[in-house]
Amino acid sequence: MKKLMMIGMLSAASYTVAHAQQPAGDTTMRYYSRLVASKDAADHATLESHLYKLLKSDKEKDWLVARNYFYQLGKGKVVDSINAAVKARFPLGMEMLQEEAKKVYAEKDPVKKEALYKALVKKFPPNKPGAESILYDYVRNAVSSAYADVDNVKKAVEYANMIETPIWKGEGWAGAAQRLAARGHKDEALELYKKAQANSFKYLTTHRNEPGAGFAGMGYVGYSTRAAALYIDKKDYANAEKYIKAAFDSSKGVSGDLYSTYAKVLVQQGKDQQAFDLIDAAVRAGQATPGMKESLKTLYPKVKGSAAGYDDYIVAVNKSLAETTRKTLARQMINEPAPAFELKDVDGNTVSLAALKGKVLVLDFWATWCGPCKRSFPSMKMAQDRYKDNPDVKFLFIHTLEQEKNATDSAKAYVTRNGFPFTVLMDLKDDQGKNKVCSDYGVKGIPTKFVIDKEGNIRFRFVGFAGGEDAAVEEVAAMVELAQQPKKS
Known part of the structure; x- marks a missing residue:
């Protein structure tokens, strides 16, 4: 407690010049959130002065609000002090x-x-x-x-x-x-x-x-x-x-699992035309599972009267998916400088953005505890395999937001055990408890993926994984191809 109050007095003395007026119409939380998101040091100083005032309150919720924003400011030691003080001050509290x-x-x-x-x-x-x-x-x-x-x-x-x-x-x-x-x-x-x-x-x-x-x-x-x-x-x-x-x-956002289960139910009831139409829609959306594709091949002669033409039909459907994906993504391109990074891989080798200039990079932020991250890996392996003979395209899987001390060993063991030939970089917590690269890239949740062009600019940012291997592979491929094209002046 003494440690916390000493920090509070020093901070109050340092930040007396930074008192800004709270804009009319702003709630306190919205005001604090704007300050913490600001890149202006004066705004962070103003926020800290407000937070230390909260620590004079006799209400536990005020202390917890202060702790939350100190954490967002990266003040790990202050957070630790608040944690200890709250338990002593509010023995029957939250x-x-x-x-x-x-x-x-x-x-x-x-x-x-x-x-x-x-x-x-x-x-x-x-x-x-x-x-x-x-x-x-x-x-x-x-x-x-x-x-x-x-x-x-x-x-x-x-x-x-x-x-x-x-x-x-x-x-x-x-x-x-x-x-x-x-x-x-x-x-x-x-x-x-x-x-x-x-x-x-x-x-x-x-x-x-x-x-x-x-x-x-x-x-x-x-x-x-x-x-x-x-x-x-x-x-x-x-x-x-x-x-x-x-x-x-x-x-x-209909997923492959939904399509698959619905198709199975229709097939079991002999509703062949409905099942075919549903799987056809799944294939065109890139959401068809291998099992659904097998069902489609079985259903095709039943609804068309003959197996003739099936191969041409599949080629046309896949071509349509690739073209649609490319047109959609072309409208979503961005152009932002990629933050520099230098990280160790799971074997201790150093990898940096600067050393990879001249290559198109696909960054995949993930963690071993993240289910959607791991579910996306088979698709990411397929996408990486598509470019295995292209030295100008590099995939990097950045393990971040770890929740265990032996995160490096766990990450290496996971990809090795599952046969994923990935380059895994470790974005471990720094002295302030932050995963720096994750923070620098503005990652709010994982999986989050970035495609960076040869000049070191972020051209695509995409979050999450909805399922559907074909769709995921075509999306990554389209982004990589678009990122290789010359930027329009």
Whole structure:
């Protein structure tokens, strides 16, 4: 505490000249966010002076706001001081509640986990609404999951049904359902997925204007798809079609998994023309799985009357996908100087942007804990293979935002184990706790990919992975080809 207050006094003395007026109409949080995003040192100084004032408050939430913005400023030591001070100053506050919750999460035995949950509730009674309310639901979900993992279906469902936050009920039910289904308790899992889907649908329709509706509605496609998969297991294809159609119709960015499941249900019901049309659309969108392509080959003579012309049809479809992708991406090109970097690869070799000038670079920011990052790797391998004989194109996979001390070993082990011939660079945390290259490139979430031209300018930035290997490969290929073209004056 003394350390924190000493830092506060020094900062206040240093920044007295930097007091700016908060613009009319700005909320405090919006004002702070603008200051932290600024590249002007004076704005950061102004923000710090505000944050140290918050640390004089007798409200824990003010301290937590200060901690959040100090973290964004890269003030790791100040954050550590605040962490220690908050726990001492607010022994029954949110931070200490979270500490007790961690004990529940860490316990593996479901009976002991349940006892820890009950002790937490006794010490921190959940008798008032607020930001901490959902934390109790997270803990209940943890207890539910633990019981599901040992086949105690009754307790798993009981704790899943105890979740109180309306917008999070779907996640609670779905979490229990996923574990129960994995253990073979598919009927109970199906009922929970159906409840989750119905709750989510409510927030897409009648409750769409309520706070948190966007989050609650976001799970609708996933819950519907999983319910459909369980109906497929029961060979109840009529109900499976009902749920997968609901997911398909609701999805704004239809994925390969949706196409695949929907096509399977149609094929099983003998709806050949519908199945063909659906898979045809998936192929044209670059979302067809290998299994779907096999089904397409089987369906083609059934709906066309003959297998003749199939090869020409596939060539035309693939050509159309490549042309459409190229035209779309040509309108999305940017031209920004790429921040310089110098990183070690997993074998200790130094790789820098400067040394690679004259090559088109594809940077892929990822981490071993990131599911979408890893799901995109088969496509990225296919894209890299397309340019394996082109010395002017280089793929670099930058591991960042690590969550373990042996991140380098883990990253190397992952790509080696899975046969990905990638050059993996390590963007490890610096003394301030920041992943510098990730920060310099403005990466907000992973996977994020960049295509850099031969002059060292960023020409494309794209985030996430929606699935669909063909689409992903064609997108990367189109970006690389466009980045090699001379810039228009």
